[in-house]
Amino acid sequence: MGRERRRHTGTDQRPLPPPRKAPPPERDWTRVLLLAIVSCSIGLSAFAYSGYIKWSLAVRVVTLHPSPPILAPNSSSPSLSPNMFWGSYRPQVYFGMKTRSPHSVVTGLMWMSQAGAPSLRHTCEQGDGLARYGWLMHDGENFGIQEIQDGGFTLSTEFVKRPGGDHGGDWSWRIRASPEASSSSGQLVSLMFYVATDGQGTLTPHVEGKRHVTHVTGMSEELGQFTLRFPKAEGGGSHISYNYLSTSCPGLHTVTDVVRTSLRDHFTHPTESGGTRGNKRRYFGLDTYQPPPLPPGTPTRAPHTQLVVHQLTLQLPLQVEVVFESGSFQQRLGQLSGLSLSKELERHKSNMENRFKGIFRLEEKGFIPDQVAFAQAALSNMLGGMGYFYGSSLVQSPHNPEPVLYPAAPLYTAVPSRSFFPRGFLWDEGFHLLLIARWSPALAWQSLVHWLDLMNADGWIPREQILGSEARSKVPDEFVIQKSENANPPTLFLALRQLLANKETVGDAVHLLRRAWPRLQSWYDWYNVTQAGLLPHTYRWRGRDKDTLRFLNPKTLTSGLDDYPRASHPSEDERHVDLRCWMALASQVMADISQLLGEDGGHYLHDNRILTDNALLHQQHWSERLGAYADYGNHTHNTALEWVRPRAAPGQDPRSLPPPQLIRVVRKPPRLQYVGALGYVSFFPFFLQVLNPSSPHLGRLLDHIRDSDKVWTPYGIRSLSKSSSLYLQRNTEHDAPYWRGPVWINMNYLAVRALYLYSHMEGPHRDRLASLYRELRQNLLANLYRQYKDTGFLWEQYNDQTGKGQGCYPFTGWSSLVVLIMAEEY
Numbered sequence: 080m081g082r083e084r085r086r087h088t089g090t091d092q093r094p095l096p097p098p099r100k101a102p103p104p105e106r107d108w109t110r111v112l113l114l115a116i117v118s119c120s121i122g123l124s125a126f127a128y129s130g131y132i133k134w135s136l137a138v139r140v141v142t143l144h145p146s147p148p149i150l151a152p153n154s155s156s157p158s159l160s161p162n163m164f165w166g167s168y169r170p171q172v173y174f175g176m177k178t179r180s181p182h183s184v185v186t187g188l189m190w191m192s193q194a195g196a197p198s199l200r201h202t203c204e205q206g207d208g209l210a211r212y213g214w215l216m217h218d219g220e221n222f223g224i225q226e227i228q229d230g231g232f233t234l235s236t237e238f239v240k241r242p243g244g245d246h247g248g249d250w251s252w253r254i255r256a257s258p259e260a261s262s263s264s265g266q267l268v269s270l271m272f273y274v275a276t277d278g279q280g281t282l283t284p285h286v287e288g289k290r291h292v293t294h295v296t297g298m299s300e301e302l303g304q305f306t307l308r309f310p311k312a313e314g315g316g317s318h319i320s321y322n323y324l325s326t327s328c329p330g331l332h333t334v335t336d337v338v339r340t341s342l343r344d345h346f347t348h349p350t351e352s353g354g355t356r357g358n359k360r361r362y363f364g365l366d367t368y369q370p371p372p373l374p375p376g377t378p379t380r381a382p383h384t385q386l387v388v389h390q391l392t393l394q395l396p397l398q399v400e401v402v403f404e405s406g407s408f409q410q411r412l413g414q415l416s417g418l419s420l421s422k423e424l425e426r427h428k429s430n431m432e433n434r435f436k437g438i439f440r441l442e443e444k445g446f447i448p449d450q451v452a453f454a455q456a457a458l459s460n461m462l463g464g465m466g467y468f469y470g471s472s473l474v475q476s477p478h479n480p481e482p483v484l485y486p487a488a489p490l491y492t493a494v495p496s497r498s499f500f501p502r503g504f505l506w507d508e509g510f511h512l513l514l515i516a517r518w519s520p521a522l523a524w525q526s527l528v529h530w531l532d533l534m535n536a537d538g539w540i541p542r543e544q545i546l547g548s549e550a551r552s553k554v555p556d557e558f559v560i561q562k563s564e565n566a567n568p569p570t571l572f573l574a575l576r577q578l579l580a581n582k583e584t585v586g587d588a589v590h591l592l593r594r595a596w597p598r599l600q601s602w603y604d605w606y607n608v609t610q611a612g613l614l615p616h617t618y619r620w621r622g623r624d625k626d627t628l629r630f631l632n633p634k635t636l637t638s639g640l641d642d643y644p645r646a647s648h649p650s651e652d653e654r655h656v657d658l659r660c661w662m663a664l665a666s667q668v669m670a671d672i673s674q675l676l677g678e679d680g681g682h683y684l685h686d687n688r689i690l691t692d693n694a695l696l697h698q699q700h701w702s703e704r705l706g707a708y709a710d711y712g713n714h715t716h717n718t719a720l721e722w723v724r725p726r727a728a729p730g731q732d733p734r735s736l737p738p739p740q741l742i743r744v745v746r747k748p749p750r751l752q753y754v755g756a757l758g759y760v761s762f763f764p765f766f767l768q769v770l771n772p773s774s775p776h777l778g779r780l781l782d783h784i785r786d787s788d789k790v791w792t793p794y795g796i797r798s799l800s801k802s803s804s805l806y807l808q809r810n811t812e813h814d815a816p817y818w819r820g821p822v823w824i825n826m827n828y829l830a831v832r833a834l835y836l837y838s839h840m841e842g843p844h845r846d847r848l849a850s851l852y853r854e855l856r857q858n859l860l861a862n863l864y865r866q867y868k869d870t871g872f873l874w875e876q877y878n879d880q881t882g883k884g885q886g887c888y889p890f891t892g893w894s895s896l897v898v899l900i901m902a903e904e905y
């Protein structure tokens with residue numbers, strides 16, 4: 080999905096320019112001298128001028144858009160947005176909070192069972208093999224309730240915020256751990272609460288006895304003075320063992336390692352079993368941190384992060400609270416803990432339940448309470464997955480020999496997956512916002528304008544946002560660089576269309592839209608110009624894999640549909656029907672916004688008329704052979720991957736040969752033609768409502784959609800037809816099929832929605848559309864719910880033959896659109 084989650088080795092190095100010719104020899108010395116002076120000064124100024132051009136081209140990619148940012152620089156500050164200052168904006172950890180500020184003090188939880196070798200839980204990792212984790216409730220603003228199942232016990236992590244003072248107020252946490260079976264009752268577990276600075280601020284642990292931190296006081300620019308309290312824990316037999324660590328380290332991304340390497344097992348905990356005391360058990364506790372020795376000659380730098388960790392070790396079941404109090408909050412009515420914490424949690428819970436009921440009305444549609452809870456969890460994970468990141472992307476344009484740093488900027492965004500993709504993705508975000516906007520248009524606007532503010536002077540937005548050291552530490556280096564020729568589907572227009580349709584709230588957003596307008600214009604232009612095809616009004620994704628030897632079909636990561644089959648031989652002749660439909664949508668939304676703002680939107684309307692002209696669409700993208708819309712390009716489907724084994728020369732040791740390689744062979748030469756792949760791309764004119772409801776092609780598309788030998792499955796619409804030659808084919812030895820068969824929920828959402836919308840329009844297929852709509856909706860809901868019950872997660876994609884969740888998990892980005900499908904909100 081344009082996530083570059085696979086290794087990609089396609090090189091993109093431009094050849095060096097040919098060396099300049101030396102000037103011809105001269106004889107007449109005065110002339111030589113004169114010429115030398117003249118040519119020298121011309122040369123110098125030409126050199127200076129070309130140097131200047133080079134420089135200005137090179138810095139352009141990192142020059143931000145000239146219009147004033149939509150967000151005021153302090154719009155996230157505690158004075159302007161106090162209720163949103165603190166939040167669970169660290170989706171990459173199981174549980175943690177930070178503020179919406181560039182260098183926030185962060186807080187978090189780690190834990191480990193003391194049974195067996197210690198395995199520390201901190202950042203969300205699929206490798207941890209947790210049976211289930213995720214938010215059951217989270218309203219995106221005030222509170223959250225999460226449940227985590229780990230080896231024999233269930234942890235619940237809850238937080239609630241309390242506004243007050245000038246620095247974002249207070250919050251409290253409650254962590255409970257209960258054994259799943261009686262056998263794990265009494266199991267020894269350690270919880271570790273930490274607080275860490277990110278470049279600024281101070282922390283002071285207050286220690287009772289030798290190792291018991293009772294509270295931490297601190298100060299930072301944004302938080303002022305604060306206190307983090309650890310009130311006495313409950314349960315766990317009568318004994319609690321304490322340890323702590325107070326140290327410094329190079330940055331937040333090293334916190335897990337620092338804690339792990341500071342554990343020693345020479346501590347003992349008195350355990351009770353059968354009422355008898357006196358057994359002592361060794362456990363792993365925090366001792367001192369010894370940083371690894373630096374290589375000699377490394378300059379010592381001031382440590383970036385100060386870290387305090389409070390460890391409690393106790394037996395299950397247990398309940399622990401943590402209380403954060405802001406120094407500027409004066410009129411506090413008692414500590415937010417114990418009973419008052421329970422009350423606040425209850426109050427927010429019932430508020431959320433009522434609000435959820437009012438917005439999505441699932442009960443009225445006949446869903447049982449368990450299904451409603453499933454939907455509520457899906458929404459909560461989308462909201463609880465929203466992060467606040469700050470930092471610089473690493474970008475490169477054709478004018479930069481080396482990648483360069485983008486200006487540092489904040490991004491408030493949802494993420495596709497807390498474990499695998501805990502960062503912002505342009506193409507996912509438009510889908511995320513469809514759901515978020517139903518819950519809270521204000522939250523959706525905030526994310527949207529954060530994204531638009533990342534635009535550069537050319538109108539380009541880097542598509543994957545890896546901001547800050549924590550985010551960076553999750554991405555292999557080779558995938559970090561964002562190339563400025565590369566697009567990603569402009570799905571933010573989907574979100575915008577929906578936000579504009581909300582007549583109650585769009586009025587409040589007009590001032591944002593007005594500020595956003597110059598950016599939106601540049602964004603549109605950027606696509607319209609840089610991704611234009613050879614023929615007028617056609618479009619082509621740039622950035623396809625160039626290496627045609629290694630890939631069965633060179634990938635198009637930029638389209639979001641990675642390995643979905645396109646023309647076998649990338650060339651300028653290509654035209655991509657999905658991108659054309661995205662542009663049709665974009666032009667429509669631009670025309671709508673210009674109308675709302677009283678701006679001249681004539682050229683967007685004009686573009687829209689052309690891009691939705693079904694006769695032109697037919698001419699440029701209809702493949703009669705396929706009976707569907709298609710890409711066009713230099714293509715053959717007679718390609719295959721074959722093993723090529725190097726032969727040993729006479730006398731050569733066969734063991735010294737390089738390993739065999741899978742190489743693409745082309746059995747029939749490519750020619751300009753439609754790409755004969757039936758799948759998501761073929762349906763885009765329908766998915767994005769470019770197709771007229773009376774189109775003679777609609778019936779044929781519906782035939783394909785309902786055909787089980789093609790894309791129909793009991794679990795949703797599969798990405799690529801079973802009849803396609805690339806169906807479930809690997810792209811290289813290491814690239815499993817990704818968009819070549821599995822069922823994806825974002826596209827199925829578009830499909831269900833299109834069926835619904837067309838079934839409400841005049842046309843010859845209304846009844847059929849309506850029944851297909853019911854059937855597809857039912858299939859999707861039944862399978863996603865079943866998989867959730869079975870596995871505890873929403874998944875990145877679903878197997879088209881078994882319906883089983885696959886790919887990464889939890890994937891509560893666009894798979895959470897299941898909520899809108901349940902609610903029939905399109």
Ligand SMILES: *[C@@H]1O[C@H](CO)[C@@H](O)[C@H](O)[C@H]1NC(C)=O
Nearest residue numbers: 151152153154156157158159
């Ligand atoms: C926001 O920042 C500007 C300048 O950076 C400052 O003048 C203004 O007072 C700030 N507003 C608030 C409410 O903090």
Ligand SMILES: *[C@@H]1O[C@H](CO)[C@@H](O)[C@H](O)[C@H]1NC(C)=O
Nearest residue numbers: 604607608615616682683686
């Ligand atoms: C988009 O590109 C087309 C073709 O180059 C051009 O005719 C049209 O005016 C452009 N649209 C806008 C809004 O600039």
Ligand SMILES: *[C@@H]1O[C@H](CO)[C@@H](O)[C@H](O)[C@H]1NC(C)=O
Nearest residue numbers: 648650652713714749750751
């Ligand atoms: C198609 O690709 C082949 C192989 O790269 C090339 O030889 C041929 O000229 C291309 N055809 C067109 C029309 O570009």
